[in-house]
Amino acid sequence: MTTTGPETPDKTPPSQTTTRDEANQPSQTEEQVVDTTTAQAGAAVVPAGAGEPTVVAHRTGMFGGSLGGDTSGYGGLDVPVLFPGASERPYGSYFDEVVDALQAAAPEAFAAGVERVVVDRGELTLVVRREQLRALVAALRDDARLRFEVISGVSGVHWPQQTGAELHAVYHFVSITHGTRRVRLDVSCPDEDPRVPSIVDIYPGNDWHERETFDMFGIVFEGHPGLTRILMPDDWAGHPQRKDYPLGGVPVEYHGATIPAPDQRRSYK
Amino acid sequence: MTYSGQHDPTFVGSRADDGAEYLDSVGTGDLYAGGDEFADSVDSGAVYTAGGGDWDQIVKDVATLGAERIVVNMGPQHPSTHGVLRLVLELDGETVREARAGIGFLHTGIEKNMEYRTFVQGTTFCTRMDYLTPIFNEAAYCLAVEKLLGITDQIPQRASDIRVLMMELNRIGSHLICLATGGMELGATTIMTVGFRERERILRFFEAVSGLRMNHAYVRPGGVAQDVLPEHLDQLESELPALRRGIREIELLLLENPVFKGRTVDVGHLSLTGCMALGVTGPILRSTGLPHDLRKSDPYCGYETYDFDVVTRQDADAYGRVVIRLDEIWQSLRIAEQAIARLRASQGEPVMVADRKIAWPAQLSVGADGQGNSLDHIREIMGESMESLIHHFKLVTEGFRVPPGQAYAAIESPKGELGVHLVSDGGTRPYRAHFRDPSFHNLQAASALAEGGLVADVIVAVASIDPVMGGVDR
Numbered sequence: 001m002t003t004t005g006p007e008t009p010d011k012t013p014p015s016q017t018t019t020r021d022e023a024n025q026p027s028q029t030e031e032q033v034v035d036t037t038t039a040q041a042g043a044a045v046v047p048a049g050a051g052e053p054t055v056v057a058h059r060t061g062m063f064g065g066s067l068g069g070d071t072s073g074y075g076g077l078d079v080p081v082l083f084p085g086a087s088e089r090p091y092g093s094y095f096d097e098v099v100d101a102l103q104a105a106a107p108e109a110f111a112a113g114v115e116r117v118v119v120d121r122g123e124l125t126l127v128v129r130r131e132q133l134r135a136l137v138a139a140l141r142d143d144a145r146l147r148f149e150v151i152s153g154v155s156g157v158h159w160p161q162q163t164g165a166e167l168h169a170v171y172h173f174v175s176i177t178h179g180t181r182r183v184r185l186d187v188s189c190p191d192e193d194p195r196v197p198s199i200v201d202i203y204p205g206n207d208w209h210e211r212e213t214f215d216m217f218g219i220v221f222e223g224h225p226g227l228t229r230i231l232m233p234d235d236w237a238g239h240p241q242r243k244d245y246p247l248g249g250v251p252v253e254y255h256g257a258t259i260p261a262p263d264q265r266r267s268y269k
Numbered sequence: 270m271t272y273s274g275q276h277d278p279t280f281v282g283s284r285a286d287d288g289a290e291y292l293d294s295v296g297t298g299d300l301y302a303g304g305d306e307f308a309d310s311v312d313s314g315a316v317y318t319a320g321g322g323d324w325d326q327i328v329k330d331v332a333t334l335g336a337e338r339i340v341v342n343m344g345p346q347h348p349s350t351h352g353v354l355r356l357v358l359e360l361d362g363e364t365v366r367e368a369r370a371g372i373g374f375l376h377t378g379i380e381k382n383m384e385y386r387t388f389v390q391g392t393t394f395c396t397r398m399d400y401l402t403p404i405f406n407e408a409a410y411c412l413a414v415e416k417l418l419g420i421t422d423q424i425p426q427r428a429s430d431i432r433v434l435m436m437e438l439n440r441i442g443s444h445l446i447c448l449a450t451g452g453m454e455l456g457a458t459t460i461m462t463v464g465f466r467e468r469e470r471i472l473r474f475f476e477a478v479s480g481l482r483m484n485h486a487y488v489r490p491g492g493v494a495q496d497v498l499p500e501h502l503d504q505l506e507s508e509l510p511a512l513r514r515g516i517r518e519i520e521l522l523l524l525e526n527p528v529f530k531g532r533t534v535d536v537g538h539l540s541l542t543g544c545m546a547l548g549v550t551g552p553i554l555r556s557t558g559l560p561h562d563l564r565k566s567d568p569y570c571g572y573e574t575y576d577f578d579v580v581t582r583q584d585a586d587a588y589g590r591v592v593i594r595l596d597e598i599w600q601s602l603r604i605a606e607q608a609i610a611r612l613r614a615s616q617g618e619p620v621m622v623a624d625r626k627i628a629w630p631a632q633l634s635v636g637a638d639g640q641g642n643s644l645d646h647i648r649e650i651m652g653e654s655m656e657s658l659i660h661h662f663k664l665v666t667e668g669f670r671v672p673p674g675q676a677y678a679a680i681e682s683p684k685g686e687l688g689v690h691l692v693s694d695g696g697t698r699p700y701r702a703h704f705r706d707p708s709f710h711n712l713q714a715a716s717a718l719a720e721g722g723l724v725a726d727v728i729v730a731v732a733s734i735d736p737v738m739g740g741v742d743r
Contacts, residue, residue, distance in 0.1 A: 056673070057694055081673045081694045121416050121676050150548045152679070153710065155690040155703035170690060172677050172705070176559070180567040184677060205548025208713050209705075216380075231373040231742055240381055241701075247378075247385055262385045268667040268697050 053082035054116075057161040084120040091117065094181055095124040101145035102126075102136065109135035125184045130196050133187055137199045140173055140183070148173035148183060151199075153209035156217035158242045166191040167219050171199075171206075189219065198224040216241035338366060343727070345374045351450060351731060352738035356715070360724055368719040368727060370712055375742040383702045387668030388414050389629060391699055393486040395689075398704060399740030400483060401446050404439040405682040406740075407488035408432055410702070412569060413678035413691040414490040417671050420622055427611075427618040428492035429570045434608035435475070435487065436570070436680075437601040438505075441512075442471045443683040443735075444594040444601075448519060451591070451732035455532055460522055467515035470508040477501050490669075491628050492621035499616060502609055509602070516598055523591065533588035537718040537730035540585055547714050551685025551707055552597070553734065555581045556589040563681035570680075575604050587733035594735075597683075627669045630661045668697035684708055684735055706740040 059079045090096050099117055103110045113132025118125040128136055140148045152172035160166055165188035175181040189196050198221035200207050210221040211230040218239035221227055229236060238245055249261030259265070338361050345353040355371035379398055383391045395410045396403040415421045449464025472482040478501050479487040479494065487494050523529050539549065541557040554561055560579040564572040580596040582589035621628040630650075634643040650658040671693040679688040685707030692701040711734050718730035 059694060059696065079695065083673055083675075120674055121419065123677060125675075149545045150550065150686075152548070152677075152686065152688050153705045155701070155705075157675075157692050157701045170675070172688065172690065174679075174686070176561050176566070180563065182677065182679075184675075203548065204546050205710065205713060208709065212709075229373075231376040233373070240378060247381060262382075268387075 052085040054085050055080045056083045056159050057081040084118055086116040087119040091119045091124065093122070093124075094178070095119055098124060098146065098181065098183055099126075101143060102139055105139040105143035105146065106132075106135050109139070123182065123184060125186055127186045127188075130187050130189055133185070134197050134199060134202065136185070137171075138202050141202055146175065147177040148175040148181070150174040150176060151203040151206050151209075152182075154206060154213050155209075156213040156219055156241060158217060160191075160243050162188070164190045167194050167217055169196050169213060169219055194218055195220045195222050197222050198227075200224050215239065218242065341724075345371070351454075351736055354712075354731070354736065354738055354741075356719075356727065356731070358719075358724060358727065363723050363725075365719050365722055365724055365727060368716045370715045372709075372712065372738070372741050375738045377743065379743045380702055380704065383699050385698065387697050388490055388671060388699060389668060391702060392489055393484075395702070395704065396484045396486050397739065398743050399682070399684075399687075399706060399708060399737045401443045401737050402439055402682050402684070402687075402740070403483055403485050404432075404435045404488060405680060405687055406704070407486065408436055408570070409678055409680045409682075409687045409689045409704075410691070411488050411490045412680065413676050413689040413702075414671065416676040416678055417674055417691060417693050418490070418627065418669075419672070420491065420624065420627065423622050423624070425492060425619045425622065426571070427496075427615045428620045428622075430608050430611045430615065431493050431497050431620060432488055432570045433572065433575065434497070434605055434612065435478075435493075437604045437608065438471045438474065440601045440683045441598050441605075442468045444598050445471075445516075445519075447594055447683070447732070447735040448523070448591065451729075451735075452523070452529075454728050454732050455529065457522070457526075457529065460519060463515060463519055463522065467512055467519075470512050470515075474501065474505045474508065477504055489621075489629055491624070492619070494629070495634075496620045497612055499613070502612060506609065509606075513602070516595070520595055524595070530588060532725075533586065533591060533729055533733075535584070535586050535588075536722065536726045537587040537590075537733045538585055539714055539718055543714070543717055547717065549685070549711050549714050551681075551683070551711065552590045552593045553711060553714065554685070555579065555593055557581075557585045558583045563679060563686060567679070569678075575607055577601075577604050587729045590733045594683075625660070626664075630657075630664055670695060670697055671699075679705075682707055684737075684740075685711055704740075704743060706743065708734075708736040708738075708740040709743075712736045712741055 057080075059077075059081060061077055091099065095117075102114075109132040113129045113136055114126055115129060116125075116127040118127065126136075140146050150173070152174055155170045155172075157168040157170060158166060159168065167189050169187045169189070171185040171187070173183050173185070175183075187196055194217075196219055198206075198210055200210060200221070201223070207224075208230060210224050211227060213219050214221060214224075214227050215229040215231050216239055228234065232240065247261070247263040249263065251261055251264075252259045338359050341358045341360055343356040343358055345355040353374035355374070357367075357369045357371060358365050359367040377397075379394050383394045386394065391410060391414075392407045395406045398406050412421070415424060445464045445468040449461045449468070452458075452460025452464070475485060475487075476482045478497055479485040481487075485494075539547075539553060539557070541554075541559055543549075544554045544557055544559075550561065558581050560581050562579040563569070564577075565579055577600045580593050580600060582593055631642045631646040634641070646661075650661050673693055673695040675690065675692045677688055677690050679686050681687075686705070687707055688705035690701070690703040690705065691699055694700040715731055715734060715736075718734070719727045722730065
């Protein structure tokens with residue numbers, strides 16, 4: 001293959017098909033983003049189309065770093081990042097049982113709060129609204145058919161391109177009573193209003209996890225008894241795990257050649 | 270010794286009123302507390318006076334201090350805190366009224382760093398988290414990567430058996446360190462030397478197989494970095510009898526030792542209710558009698574095909590946790606022997622997934638000048654096949670792509686449930702890798718274990734959690 005001419009950003013690159021998409025049009029998925037990720041109190045739940053993947057971000061180009069011009073011809077690459085969409089019943093395994101029990105234990109909260117039920121890679125994920133999080137979590141712990149006694153903590157994920165749902169708090173629960181069943185709750189909040197209700201009074205074991213997620217992502221867990229930084233120093237500025245926070249590092253020089261810091265290198269992504 | 274100059278009078282907390290009055294009446298005699306010459310530089314800072322005073326005054330001070338609660342900062346540099354752990358203890362005499370743990374002194378941003386490396390390079394980072402259980406960190410991470418890739422059932426049986434063998438030996442090593450350092454914190458230095466000596470037998474095997482005593486980066490997405498050769502197994506089996514004798518030696522030194530029992534029995538009590546409320550897992554949970562072990566209840570790497578028992582105790586105290594750890598060492602040896610037999614039978618089978626788009630292109634081998642890429646592979650990519658060279662280059666520098674999604678993989682580490690929440694955006698690097706480290710989670714129980722006990726029992730309580738600060742702070 002000879003050298004390509006000037007970049008043609010409008011041309012669809014062939015490697016777009018490498019992601020797991022089911023040939024859905026980008027225009028449809030854009031609408032779906034608005035449907036599923038804008039958390040508004042009291043808004044009617046718009047069920048996402050079953051099986052349709054959710055766009056969570058777009059990846060552009062092929063290389064990280066921006067030092068020098070990208071002469072590879074891949075600079076115009078724009079690939080949607082497609083997460084698995086809502087699943088259809090039967091979910092399989094114990095997932096139907098768990099979803100039914102949760103629906104029966106907290107009917108109002110389930111109707112208003114559960115946006116999507118996603119079964120992917122043998123795991124059950126409930127995408128829930130933050131307003132109903134506490135009611136759903138209390139049902140998860142207290143209902144005899146659910147009985148998720150142990151929390152495995154909360155983890156944050158930052159998706160800067162998801163307008164209105166940039167910050168995600170992802171909870172994992174285990175039920176020992178029912179033979180190590182697991183369920184994941186995915187809660188999102190906008191960057192301008194990064195508040196998620198704390199569940200420390202329901203699951204005391206989530207105390208440090210919420211502090212860590214606050215420390216690393218800036219998600220404010222409302223109602224936490226002492227929401228302070230836990231890993232970083234108290235006077236630290238910024239939240240290091242956010243995507244707009246640089247990794248840091250210094251260029252390394254060796255025999256006259258200089259290698260930039262890891263987040264500045266020209267490398268694949 | 271008197272204490273004065275704190276501008277906030279409530280700082281002294283629950284000090285008895287008569288004590289405060291006494292101190293006021295005595296007067297601090299502080300030359301500098303009200304001096305103007307330091308007003309700018311000191312600026313409302315505390316002034317401590319550690320001056321003389323005659324014996325009567327010292328006796329009166331002691332009487333005053335005895336009636337008040339004092340706050341003691343223990344650590345982060347303290348030989349009994351298991352690493353850089355800071356404990357803030359509020360003491361009423363010798364009794365701990367409040368205990369609070371301060372962490373973060375060993376935070377190194379491993380999770381953030383992993384977002385800037387390929388999925389394979391991630392193992393070299395996460396292996397350094399809990400540095401006493403490197404194989405477990407790698408295995409949990411690789412299981413999460415494999416779940417995202419959807420190749421969990423394509424991992425060769427021999428690779429799973431090697432993982433089981435390495436994990437169980439690592440469990441023995443971790444428990445030995447727990448007992449060794451726990452003994453040392455109580456002043457039993459013989460336990461420490463024996464524990465470290467026996468662990469070294471396991472590390473020698475790790476070094477022979479992976480090239481490194483610790484931080485192996487041995488378990489890789491798709492399998493393991495290198496096969497376990499028969500001579501490695503011979504070496505391990507020749508060490509096992511001595512290892513058994515050493516573990517028996519620790520048992521004889523510890524289990525019926527009246528001093529040790531006096532320090533640990535009924536100390537650091539945490540009931541099943543407390544464990545459930547705090548989400549505590551591992552030996553602490555099993556010391557309440559609940560046989561929760563992910564190897565049995567949610568098997569991975571083929572643990573369901575191994576024959577072993579879940580050890581429990583009923584007393585929910587520090588002594589029970591020591592006994593559990595010792596018994597788990599014997600169970601781990603049981604599993605390791607089964608794994609050795611399987612590895613002898615499956616010699617020559619692959620240890621890496623068959624998909625060449627995921628599998629690391631080269632296996633390591635030992636040459637005359639040490640460990641390195643196998644010479645056959647070097648010959649192929651440098652001299653025979655241009656396509657092999659391209660493939661090697663692409664896979665090593667770019668890495669493989671992982672379909673978008675999120676996965677959670679949990680394994681039973683020596684300290685409890687070690688979970689990995691891994692998110693991929695379809696690229697060659699983890700979009701987010703979060704480790705639910707059992708040390709981090711269980712250390713929350715330090716307050717519940719220590720409060721109400723004596724200050725000396727704080728050491729025992731924390732040691733019975735077995736926190737490793739590399740894992741707590743990551």
